[in-house]
Amino acid sequence: MESIKVESFTMDHTKVKAPFVRQCGVLTGPNGDVVTKFDLRFMQPNKDSIPTAALHALEHLLAGYLRDEIENVIDLSPMGCRTGFYFIVWGTPSVEEVTQALQKSLQRVIEATEIPAANEVQCGNYRDLSLFGAQEYAKLVLAQL
Numbered sequence: 001m002e003s004i005k006v007e008s009f010t011m012d013h014t015k016v017k018a019p020f021v022r023q024c025g026v027l028t029g030p031n032g033d034v035v036t037k038f039d040l041r042f043m044q045p046n047k048d049s050i051p052t053a054a055l056h057a058l059e060h061l062l063a064g065y066l067r068d069e070i071e072n073v074i075d076l077s078p079m080g081c082r083t084g085f086y087f088i089v090w091g092t093p094s095v096e097e098v099t100q101a102l103q104k105s106l107q108r109v110i111e112a113t114e115i116p117a118a119n120e121v122q123c124g125n126y127r128d129l130s131l132f133g134a135q136e137y138a139k140l141v142l143a144q145l
Helices: 052-069 095-111 131-144
Strands: 020-028 034-041 073-078 084-090
Touching (some): 020 095, 034 095, 052 073, 052 084, 052 095, 052 131, 095 131
Antiparallel strands (some): 020 034, 034 084
8 A cells, every 4th residue: 555644644652742732734835825733632642532422522612712712723623533633723823822722722611511513403413422521621631731
């Protein structure tokens, strides 16, 4: 099989210590637009993972809260390994700025009383959400970040 070049496949997952925020890519488009991708790693790779209902709820909550803290957000996407999220923005905020925004957003997750868009019209799997789970993982990550 031909080797596929994917940035996350080049990182040695046995040498990192979660949780962390890492800038993992900066791309400049043909018109000079800059897009930056961050690895928001919550759990230690190959040791722990976030259950889908908690991860899904974190995605719903952080998608809004991070947009309140950082301008020009393109997307927040859960990792398939369920150890964290990819966060993509226009421009080049620093790791420190993203870390501070994540900390504020996780605090808001802990204080949340409901999950946004938790219905069949706005979500493709609205029954698989756990506010309690999201809050427990937010507490865990916030205590270590």
